[in-house]
Amino acid sequence: MNNWAWTTLALFAAWAVTAFGLRAAVQRRRTGDAGFRGISGRPGSAAWWAGVLFVLALLGGAAAPAAALAGMPTLPGAGGSSALRWTGLAVALAGMAATQVAQSGMGASWRVGVDAAERTDLVTAGLFAYVRNPVFTAMTVTAAGLALMVPNALAVLAWLVLVLAVQLQVRVVEEPYLAGVHGRAYADYTARAGRFVPGVGRHAVTAAA
Numbered sequence: 001m002n003n004w005a006w007t008t009l010a011l012f013a014a015w016a017v018t019a020f021g022l023r024a025a026v027q028r029r030r031t032g033d034a035g036f037r038g039i040s041g042r043p044g045s046a047a048w049w050a051g052v053l054f055v056l057a058l059l060g061g062a063a064a065p066a067a068a069l070a071g072m073p074t075l076p077g078a079g080g081s082s083a084l085r086w087t088g089l090a091v092a093l094a095g096m097a098a099t100q101v102a103q104s105g106m107g108a109s110w111r112v113g114v115d116a117a118e119r120t121d122l123v124t125a126g127l128f129a130y131v132r133n134p135v136f137t138a139m140t141v142t143a144a145g146l147a148l149m150v151p152n153a154l155a156v157l158a159w160l161v162l163v164l165a166v167q168l169q170v171r172v173v174e175e176p177y178l179a180g181v182h183g184r185a186y187a188d189y190t191a192r193a194g195r196f197v198p199g200v201g202r203h204a205v206t207a208a209a
Helices: 002-031 046-069 082-109 134-149 153-182 184-192
Strands: none
Touching (some): 002 046, 002 134, 046 134, 046 153, 082 134, 134 153, 153 184
16 A cells, blocks of 8 residues: 555645646746735634645645555555545546646636735636636545545545635635625626536626616
8 A cells, every 4th residue: 555655645746846836936937926925814813724724734635645654544444445546546637637727727817825905817717617716626626536545534634624724715715805806797707607616606696776
């Protein structure tokens, strides 16, 4: 099983480098700004916890295969399942590819975190025509695949923390920001594109008086 743990660790590193390091380098070359905005909100707020939990989820995702190498047992029933691990590999690779496509589709609007003082263009084309947060969807899928490759308690916990972080970041930080910046255009967009999955999480738009 060590081979699967090493493979998972290598894939996680490749994902982190491409999704954050490489993407930031491309962003800086194109715009002069790497796009990192840090953690939003005052310490202890829901917005602050969104950022903190996201960091913890990434650390946990890296720690899970390391823990497997150190001898952490897999969850009951998952120990000898090669099919589970191969499925995880396929899911992780698909998620990594989708992450790159979604990030590229954001163009100059790509950010890690939100600066309430700045205005970015509302992206509604490509994958964003179907879901409002395809980057987060792709990252969650990637993390799920990696967890299936090393199905131990730490991997599952890291994935659950990521899901919680993404929900907080989108609902508490990003949606209010985009609604404030783009107004009716964003309201119309939320009526036709799902939050994380096509058709799910759309908002009805009431007609203006």
